[in-house]
Amino acid sequence: MKSRDVGIVFRKELLDLLRDRRSILATIVFPIALFPLLMFGSSRIREVGEKNLSLEVLAVSVQDATEELEARLQADRSLAVRAVDDPRAALSRREIFGAVLVSDPIPGPGEDPAPVTILMDDTAERSEVAADRLREHVESWQAELQAARIESIGAAEGLVRAVEWESVNIASEARMAGDSLGRFMPLLLLFLLMNPASVAATDLFSGEKERKTIETLLTSKADRRSIVMGKFLTVILVAVLSTLLFLASSLFFSRVGAVPDDALMATLSLSVPSLLVVILVSIPLAIFLSAILVLVAAQAKSYKEAQTLLLPIMLAALLPAAASLLPGIRIDSIVALVPIANTALAMREALVGNFPVIPLALVVLSNALYAGFVLTQAVSYIESEESILGERPPTPGDDSAGAAREATLYGLGTLLVFYYLGVRLQAADLLSGLLVSLWGIILGAAILFAVVKKIPGRDAFALRAPRPLALAGAVLLALPTLFAAHGLFALQSLFVPVPEQLFEAMEKMMDLGNGSLPLLVFAIAISPGICEEAFFRGLVLGRYREARLPAWKAILFSALLFGLFHLSIYRILPTATMGAVAGWLTWRTRSIFPAMLFHTLYNGTLVLGDTYGFPGESLPSSPLWIAGLVLAAGLGVLAITSNGSESRSRG
Amino acid sequence: MSSMISADTLVKRYHDPARGDLLAVDHVSFECREGEIFGLLGPNGAGKTTTLRMLATLLKPTSGTAVLNGYDVIRESEKVRASIGYLSGDTGLYGRLTPLETLRYFARLNHFPESRLEERVNSLVREFEIERFADVRCEKLSTGMKQKVSIARAVVHDPAILIFDEPTSGLDILVADTLLTYIERCRDLDKCIVFSTHVMSEAERLCDRIAVINEGRILAVGSLEELRRLTGERYLEKIFRTLLESGSREIA
Numbered sequence: 001m002k003s004r005d006v007g008i009v010f011r012k013e014l015l016d017l018l019r020d021r022r023s024i025l026a027t028i029v030f031p032i033a034l035f036p037l038l039m040f041g042s043s044r045i046r047e048v049g050e051k052n053l054s055l056e057v058l059a060v061s062v063q064d065a066t067e068e069l070e071a072r073l074q075a076d077r078s079l080a081v082r083a084v085d086d087p088r089a090a091l092s093r094r095e096i097f098g099a100v101l102v103s104d105p106i107p108g109p110g111e112d113p114a115p116v117t118i119l120m121d122d123t124a125e126r127s128e129v130a131a132d133r134l135r136e137h138v139e140s141w142q143a144e145l146q147a148a149r150i151e152s153i154g155a156a157e158g159l160v161r162a163v164e165w166e167s168v169n170i171a172s173e174a175r176m177a178g179d180s181l182g183r184f185m186p187l188l189l190l191f192l193l194m195n196p197a198s199v200a201a202t203d204l205f206s207g208e209k210e211r212k213t214i215e216t217l218l219t220s221k222a223d224r225r226s227i228v229m230g231k232f233l234t235v236i237l238v239a240v241l242s243t244l245l246f247l248a249s250s251l252f253f254s255r256v257g258a259v260p261d262d263a264l265m266a267t268l269s270l271s272v273p274s275l276l277v278v279i280l281v282s283i284p285l286a287i288f289l290s291a292i293l294v295l296v297a298a299q300a301k302s303y304k305e306a307q308t309l310l311l312p313i314m315l316a317a318l319l320p321a322a323a324s325l326l327p328g329i330r331i332d333s334i335v336a337l338v339p340i341a342n343t344a345l346a347m348r349e350a351l352v353g354n355f356p357v358i359p360l361a362l363v364v365l366s367n368a369l370y371a372g373f374v375l376t377q378a379v380s381y382i383e384s385e386e387s388i389l390g391e392r393p394p395t396p397g398d399d400s401a402g403a404a405r406e407a408t409l410y411g412l413g414t415l416l417v418f419y420y421l422g423v424r425l426q427a428a429d430l431l432s433g434l435l436v437s438l439w440g441i442i443l444g445a446a447i448l449f450a451v452v453k454k455i456p457g458r459d460a461f462a463l464r465a466p467r468p469l470a471l472a473g474a475v476l477l478a479l480p481t482l483f484a485a486h487g488l489f490a491l492q493s494l495f496v497p498v499p500e501q502l503f504e505a506m507e508k509m510m511d512l513g514n515g516s517l518p519l520l521v522f523a524i525a526i527s528p529g530i531c532e533e534a535f536f537r538g539l540v541l542g543r544y545r546e547a548r549l550p551a552w553k554a555i556l557f558s559a560l561l562f563g564l565f566h567l568s569i570y571r572i573l574p575t576a577t578m579g580a581v582a583g584w585l586t587w588r589t590r591s592i593f594p595a596m597l598f599h600t601l602y603n604g605t606l607v608l609g610d611t612y613g614f615p616g617e618s619l620p621s622s623p624l625w626i627a628g629l630v631l632a633a634g635l636g637v638l639a640i641t642s643n644g645s646e647s648r649s650r651g
Numbered sequence: 652m653s654s655m656i657s658a659d660t661l662v663k664r665y666h667d668p669a670r671g672d673l674l675a676v677d678h679v680s681f682e683c684r685e686g687e688i689f690g691l692l693g694p695n696g697a698g699k700t701t702t703l704r705m706l707a708t709l710l711k712p713t714s715g716t717a718v719l720n721g722y723d724v725i726r727e728s729e730k731v732r733a734s735i736g737y738l739s740g741d742t743g744l745y746g747r748l749t750p751l752e753t754l755r756y757f758a759r760l761n762h763f764p765e766s767r768l769e770e771r772v773n774s775l776v777r778e779f780e781i782e783r784f785a786d787v788r789c790e791k792l793s794t795g796m797k798q799k800v801s802i803a804r805a806v807v808h809d810p811a812i813l814i815f816d817e818p819t820s821g822l823d824i825l826v827a828d829t830l831l832t833y834i835e836r837c838r839d840l841d842k843c844i845v846f847s848t849h850v851m852s853e854a855e856r857l858c859d860r861i862a863v864i865n866e867g868r869i870l871a872v873g874s875l876e877e878l879r880r881l882t883g884e885r886y887l888e889k890i891f892r893t894l895l896e897s898g899s900r901e902i903a
Contacts, residue, residue, distance in 0.1 A: 215707075217760075222761075
């Protein structure tokens with residue numbers, strides 16, 4: 001790659017794009033105009049809403065009020081006074097929109113004034129209106145009381161104050177923030193970043209094919225990498241520029257007072273440091289998303305095809321961001337690693353003036369890593385021949401790659417069924433739910449696939465008699481793997497603290513048998529050993545092998561899928577480790593039975609350990625233990641590998 | 652002077668799920684010298700474009716190689732690209748750039764010396780009578796104007812070798828004639844030219860030597876006279892048909 005060529009392509013593409021009206025609109029006009037438009041729009045909506053509200057009769061309640069105050073409220077035709085038991089609960093259920101709490105009786109002159117509390121819910125606009133009305137009544141009542149006292153005793157104002165009112169907002173802070181525009185800022189930013197980038201990616205990559213200029217470009221002296229990088233820089237610049245323009249415009253318009261609503265603005269901390277952090281986290285994301293968009297756009301032969309491909313990608317990219325903005329989700333070390341969602345959350349924190357240093361650093365770092373990865377993928381794809389000429393000459397192995405994809409998709413589909421059906425069944429009744437999930441959903445899905453695809457059971461599930469040595473190897477590997485997985489889990493929880501609920505859920509599993517050990521062993525050790533192995537190591541791994549995936553990929557992917565089925569981010573690492581060993585066993589021996597035995601022993605050890613205090617729960621500490629485990633692992637590997645080569649030479 | 656292009660048993664194989672392995676180019680070898688126009692003549696799908704794309708380093712040969720201007724297409728692809736101008740019939744232009752900007756862009760991409768760049772661009776603008784619309788965006792130009800810009804663009808870096816892939820397809824007769832005349836002039840300037848077509852009259856008019864290609868294989872190579880002698884036919888159409896039917900071998 002030559003920086004000079006990159007520069008030549010970059011300058012040309014920039015000039016070219018700047019002459020495109022769509023790009024200008026998406027990159028410059030739209031981001032600048034969006035903020036004031038939004039503000040204007042939301043304030044208009046508010047005004048209209050408030051106008052309607054001012055005509056509405058609102059339900060309120062008074063507690064322990066003097067007759068005088070109650071009479072005032074009853075007289076107000078815009079209020080409907082109701083008796084409720086618990087005003088706070090009624091308020092949050094929106095049965096009433098305000099409440100006045102008065103301490104009874106009103107103290108005499110010279111004593112401390114009585115506290116009066118006006119309850120309201122800031123997240124309900126009706127409540128704001130109701131609270132305003134209540135406030136007016138309380139204030140005029142207070143003034144009247146005071147005036148009467150001054151008249152009768154002539155005391156100073158402080159001494160005659162009969163009541164002191166305060167307004168209490170019952171909405172939680174999260175709910176407050178939930179209503180503010182701040183919630184949508186990260187989404188807007190993501191959209192503004194992707195919108196012009198997708199226009200540019202389409203024009204620079206798919207457009208080159210549609211205009212039939214790609215051959216000419218690629219027959220110039222400049223190497224492909226330089227050309228791709230020059231184009232890439234343009235797309236990234238456009239994405240970053242649009243983000244910067246939006247932020248600058250937001251800052252400008254909020255400073256000049258174009259934001260009509262102070263309350264709205266209060267939750268949005270558009271300070272310079274906030275914006276700098278937002279920019280810092282956006283740039284690696286801009287590169288990451290640009291790379292994805294470019295990778296996709298490069299596969300399209302025309303603008304139209306590119307748009308069809310890019311729209312779902314953009315929506316899919318907005319989803320994790322949207323989900324991450326739900327109340328209660330905060331950025332921590334795990335979420336900081338989830339692409340897109342991490343940036344949305346980091347922006348959200350920064351916009352309300354929080355700067356958690358470690359998560360923010362993780363966000364930038366992980367995004368930079370993802371960006372680098374996708375970027376190299378995109379560059380190497382575009383360098384490849386099929387991307388150039390618009391057509392994609394099928395290469396050997398293409399159809400078999402399809403078989404691997406099919407198996408993965410089928411696995412993910414089964415995961416969905418498992419998630420929606422199995423989890424519900426287990427919630428209803430753990431034991432029967434678990435057994436139905438294993439024997440019905442997982443094994444059922446595996447058999448269904450084999451039947452529909454007409455794959456003989458022997459091939460679908462690697463139902464071949466293993467050599468005795470392979471079974472011995474499986475036995476030897478169970479305990480070392482268990483401890484390795486536990487060790488990884490312990491190591492992981494140093495960085496990612498595991499929530500209590502997970503342990504509780506595991507404990508519940510162990511109480512399954514209602515005291516019957518054989519039942520427990522059957523449910524937790526034997527059933528998973530048979531059903532899960534048939535699915536993950538038999539079917540999925542088998543399809544991968546059929547697709548001629550390299551061993552490491554096949555084992556890794558099937559193990560990850562297996563990890564996903566445990567539906568807990570904390571358990572993916574240990575379960576995938578176990579799955580990888582089982583996968584390796586099956587790959588080497590070409591038989592499912594060693595893996596089934598291994599899995600049953602692995603889970604069985606957990607069950608027995610829980611029942612009899614076998615040291616399956618804690619890490620081995622004595623050197624003898626560790627030496628024993630290493631020895632067992634070594635012998636196990638030896639037993640499998642010697643067996644594996646034999647069976648390969650036979651098969 | 653030795654040959655400027657030397658294609659040595661070029662093979663390009665694709666895999667097609669329906670038809671199995673497909674030999675788009677099947678052991679193609681030929682030479683082309685300075686001041687020579689070498690024609691690849693064959694029906695659609697014969698492998699002409701794939702061959703030319705391998706010469707232009709757009710595609711990598713499955714096996715075999717080619718040497719252009721002394722550089723190997725596989726190992727020295729960058730130097731090969733600097734030596735060639737490539738133009739195919741359906742080549743497009745960047746709609747939002749003007750002809751002048753287009754020419755400058757490609758001159759720079761081909762590392763044409765900056766000091767002589769304007770002079771070179773201006774002389775091409777005069778030569779192809781682009782002056783009138785040199786500052787108009789390409790999207791506003793007529794087909795004929797665009798084609799002139801395309802040709803100028805292909806030769807802006809003054810390459811020693813020109814590769815034309817059915818350059819007249821889709822052009823009206825007059826514009827096609829301008830192009831063919833220009834190609835003849837390039838021969839007079841001692842350029843080495845490879846030219847693919849399925850139009851017999853173009854091959855007859857231009858080519859010093861013709862390779863008849865079908866289903867990826869060269870059936871015969873020679874001057875028009877040699878091909879006439881080989882087949883006993885006078886017209887190229889007949890020569891072509893005879894060769895296709897007999898599947899005869901190379902003679903040159």
